[in-house]
Amino acid sequence: MTWEAVIGLEIHVHLKTRTKMFCGCELEYGAPENTRTCPVCLAHPGALPVPNEQAIEWTVRLGLALGCEIAETALFHRKNYFYPDLPKGYQISQYDAPLCVNGRFAVPGADGDHEIGITRAHLEEDAAKTVHIGGAGGRIGGAEYSLVDFNRGGTPLVEIVTEPDLRSAEEAKRFLQLLRQTIVELGISDAEMEKGTLRADANVSVREAGESGYRTRCEIKNMNSFNFIARGIEAEIERQIGVWESGGEVVQQTYDYDASSNMLTARRTKEEAEDYRYFPEPDLVPVQPPPGLVERLRREIPEPPGARVRRLEAGLDFETATGLVTSGRDRLYQAVVAAGADRRAAANVVMNQLAGAGVAPDAVDPGELAKLIEGRETIPRGTFAEAIAASGDPGFSAEKYLAEAAVSDVSELDPVIDRILAENEAQVSAYRGGKEGLLGFFVGAVMRETKGKANPKVVNERLREKLSA
């Protein structure tokens, strides 16, 4: 039996506005507890919300980048429930009149683009942070006491909901990576999962290939990296297939994913369905983004990452192109190639070596980097590495490094190579027995021996010759 996964995502993004969503408190990650608060975000009697215009504009910008329609009139609603991190007893959110609806976002795959429907993107305020001390499992029930830090309370938060259009854990991960890149490029959020400024929950169900309609879905929460999201979804897909194949039935349920054990733990089910008693927030007037503003923002939207993957893929391969785009390094790559560097070499340097050396792509002069890449085989490896590490420095010039030629003299290299081969007889016979992957081992040994000054191209040639002799 062939199974197909059906996945929808719900993503929360903290906007990096200077101040909170409905008050003037400054947002500062890591500030001492309860020092970024005021009567509004502490819900003192009589305090009223005033919307952050920047947050509204940024949500519109994000909506446009997700191909959404922007509402002429959007409303804030109150979502009512009791929890200590929600000082008003309601969250100001959006309900049936969100800012952005009906979008689509292209996720390129090896076999073509897949358009993922964006149901909506809306703006709301984040809750405060609660820490439960004592009791079981850090939950409020049975805790000895709980502490609330209201610094985070009221942070502007965009919620993005996708249609159940994703068909694999890998695709869900790629969607999120491209979405994250879009958000970062719009300059509206750091979107860092480890800091919690980007969070994603997944709704997962499975069905037999060819089946129409959806089966019962489960929600997975608490996945705090792209890889954990892929693994969590994968684990859930397998669990559900197992349930159906053993004649059982999937029950609607929320699971927490624990990355260390790769296990899904069911959350305690609530006895009654939540009723949030939504109603339009009477303290706020409807939001009506001016059409002129929307048009201006529409013109400023950068080329979507999915399209860039497609464009780059032509001269590279899908994986590398995706890697370049989702790491935000594709612009530098393109500039370096335009300056005359070889595509593959440029991709490798830009994506791996610069990252390894901690050089920010924005700081690099593409022309100088292109020169360095083209001349890389004429200089010692160590020199090349030094040059890469310095390539982000102001006024970096490739000339100085390229002047230091690598050792290509066979008469100087051969004795070293011969000694290495003599010292590693076992590896030599393994290589000759077919384990050609060991070539790298020998190259590495020679490079170490020559302190990186040997020309790797020449070393390669000599080694191959000697080993096949």
Place this chain on the structure above:
Amino acid sequence: MTVDTLRLTAEDAMRLVERGEVSSRELWEAYRAAIDERDGELHCYLTLTGEPEGDGVPIALKDVIGTKGVETTAGSKILKGYVPVYDSTVAARVKEAGLPLLGKTNTDEFAMGSSTENSAFGPSHNPWDPTRVPGGSGGGSAAAVAAGLAPWALGSDTGGSIKQPAALCGIVGLRPTYGTVSRYGIVAFASSLDQVGPTTKTVRDCALLYRVIAGRDPMDSTTADAPPVDLPEAEDLKGVRVGVPRELNEAEGIEPGVREAVERAIELCRTLGAEVGETSLPRSVDYGLSCYYLIAPAEASSNLARYDGVRYGLRVTDGGYHGMVERTRDEGFGDEPKRRIMLGAYALSAGYYEAFYGQAQKVRTVIADEHRAAFESFDVLVSPTSPTVAFALGAKAQDPLAMYLSDLLTIPSCMAGLPGLNIPCGLSDGLPVGLQLVGPQFSENTLFRVGHALERALDFDYVPERLR
């Protein structure tokens, strides 16, 4: 000189201070002396301030108006001891105008009530007859002004809480157009209806105080700029078209004495040169009250959710978080807030929203449209403010529905967001009768003009007979 706090208007007091005949501090002390003398009987105040700040005419504020450093309870046990860390915008504007605070006046708990009997700290009494209620929820402010315990005061009005107590205490009260006065810092009851306004002895005092508090506030997104306030001078009503909505004047439950006094006032409008004609607001009266009792409690159920014992006010511990919230709310809220929270939560519940809250909002639009149509032919609409004069303490306390009917005539214009002015128009059985003047949005100046001309012609003595 001695200050006759019973008779002195705020405008005259202002003049005395300007001329240097009386200092602001002497005024303040005169009112404090009156409070010492009569507030034991009337219980208008919940809190008295220690020292006056400012060089103007002192003022009292209803206890739903947040005052930095001065306890603000909204008449509720759940806020007992709560001292705001910030001033409401109106408190700040009053302070800026140099008006020293006398104290905070009694109110039905969270402004929910029509008699002050729902105050957690005991009811206020009507200065005309202390066995009777002063009306509510702003009964403390109205009684204080009527009894000479404050030259003027601010109240808040959701469905009649300024106009109805002003009517029952024989003074002037304005509920301004929704959005002209900031709600920032006002303990919220029903956000889409709450509005702060003055309670005064005369219409000119009312205009003067409204001028201090009105205007857009960046801290309240629902505010708008109000037209500049004109102090009323004219003593005639030439060119004014006065509409008499049949249903508001013939509603069941209007006492004969109230009807007669209002009819005389309408007749006086004619004498003063107004064109008087009949009009109709059928759905406003039929559905206004019931829709109000869906919308206001719905918003209240959400606005009162912040009183959970976590951050301020009363906290009753009981095991965990949920126990604490339940016990705190159970002990902190009185019956009326509890009743309205339940009504409101029900009206907003999944499956009931459309039938109740959603439907009530639609009717609200109908009510606004009906008023708009009436204002095509009329400048002001007149009716009794309250169907009855002040009723006896305890008479309706056990019957919420009878109590709710006290606001039958004030609620429709509140639902439409319109300004309404109460002026006293006579006595019935020795108790004041209030006349309600309602105008279109931002028509406060018209209301002041009409109210002032009538006030002059009626020559009502606002000093309660027993205190003269």
